[in-house]
Amino acid sequence: MDTTNLCDVADSRRTRRTATPHPSGSDARKSGSTGDRDTGARQGRGIGIPGYRDTGIPVVHHPAYEFDIGPHVFPTRKYRLIRTRLLQEDTIHESDIVMPESASDEQVALVHTADYVRKIKEGDLSVPEQMILEVPFSPGLRDGMWLCTGGSILTARLALESGICAHLGGGFHHAFPDHGEGFCLINDVAIAIRTLLSEGVIERAAVVDCDVHHGNGTAAVFSDDPAVYTFSMHQERNYPAWKPPSDLDIGLDDGVGDEEYISILQRHAAEIASNHRPELVFYLAGADPYCHDQLGGLDLTIDGLKRRDRVVMETFQSADVPLAVTLAGGYAIRPDDTVEIHCNTIREAARLVHGE
Ligand SMILES: [Zn+2]
Numbered sequence: 001m002d003t004t005n006l007c008d009v010a011d012s013r014r015t016r017r018t019a020t021p022h023p024s025g026s027d028a029r030k031s032g033s034t035g036d037r038d039t040g041a042r043q044g045r046g047i048g049i050p051g052y053r054d055t056g057i058p059v060v061h062h063p064a065y066e067f068d069i070g071p072h073v074f075p076t077r078k079y080r081l082i083r084t085r086l087l088q089e090d091t092i093h094e095s096d097i098v099m100p101e102s103a104s105d106e107q108v109a110l111v112h113t114a115d116y117v118r119k120i121k122e123g124d125l126s127v128p129e130q131m132i133l134e135v136p137f138s139p140g141l142r143d144g145m146w147l148c149t150g151g152s153i154l155t156a157r158l159a160l161e162s163g164i165c166a167h168l169g170g171g172f173h174h175a176f177p178d179h180g181e182g183f184c185l186i187n188d189v190a191i192a193i194r195t196l197l198s199e200g201v202i203e204r205a206a207v208v209d210c211d212v213h214h215g216n217g218t219a220a221v222f223s224d225d226p227a228v229y230t231f232s233m234h235q236e237r238n239y240p241a242w243k244p245p246s247d248l249d250i251g252l253d254d255g256v257g258d259e260e261y262i263s264i265l266q267r268h269a270a271e272i273a274s275n276h277r278p279e280l281v282f283y284l285a286g287a288d289p290y291c292h293d294q295l296g297g298l299d300l301t302i303d304g305l306k307r308r309d310r311v312v313m314e315t316f317q318s319a320d321v322p323l324a325v326t327l328a329g330g331y332a333i334r335p336d337d338t339v340e341i342h343c344n345t346i347r348e349a350a351r352l353v354h355g356e
Contacts, residue, residue: 171328206278211286258304287330
């Protein structure tokens with residue numbers, strides 16, 4: 001293991017902000033660059049992790065992602081079940097799995113306010129803060145989220161190195177700089193992007209959020225950051241009530257199904273790849289646009305969601321853009337459906353890697 005910090009139309013509503021200079025004028029303009037990113041993305045150069053077998057898709061996971069939050073619609077056990085299924089069917093192998101270290105407080109502070117980080121570390125969240133979080137706060141939750149954020153940072157690094165990497169976790173897009181909500185304590189994807197920007201590893205990134213819920217926290221974090229393009233395709237009449245504008249928001253009508261969804265996504269994914277030329281894309285492959293999801297109101301089938309994944313992956317692969325995949329939400333009436341939808345995401349990634 002490397003000792004470095006490895007680690008979610010009819011009335012389509014589009015909103016675009018006016019790009020303004022990054023407040024610090026620094027992150028987006030660091031002189032450092034991946035340099036040979038273009039060659040790394042398609043040719044799958046070796047990953048510098050001892051024991052890693054460079055024949056499949058790198059997968060990031062840690063058993064501690066499964067923590068006890070009591071009876072809850074959010075099934076933290078899904079991460080373990082996905083890993084087990086993928087191993088049993090030979091889609092991935094133990095040697096493909098890399099375990100992350102926790103994110104540092106400094107990395108978390110690249111997105112979250114000092115006061116919010118202090119409250120979390122000291123277990124000092126108020127009752128109202130815990131209520132909007134909608135999951136019971138505990139040291140286990142905190143540690144799990146710090147670890148998961150380390151996982152998304154690692155996923156981004158490995159994506160840059162191998163072209164694509166899948167995180168069996170992550171996608172906590174409802175966390176704002178100064179508070180958490182909707183099951184999301186801290187915003188792992190935003191922290192990972194800010195980490196790589198601050199290191200000068202990348203200069204531009206994009207977030208393609210296909211969870212059924214709008215990526216409110218992520219949109220807020222990057223609202224004035226021209227280095228990061230945010231795209232959210234979600235059910236308009238669903239949580240969150242207040243949707244701060246992403247660079248592009250596609251708010252879908254209730255009940256949108258496979259064909260309409262795929263058609264809209266194809267168009268916008270291609271535009272993001274060609275018009276914005278991100279050096280890294282974070283894909284939030286939420287399982288909750290599924291027709292039988294308890295918290296969603298779209299009508300996608302399991303096969304449609306698999307096609308969705310394929311559209312995103314093929315679009316950015318053909319554009320030579322590294323893709324960091326996170327799972328985000330998933331609350332199907334039958335938990336096994338959530339696991340299957342997430343497994344399909346990894347299967348599509350593996351298919352892509354193997355050129356099938
Ligand atoms: Zn969701």
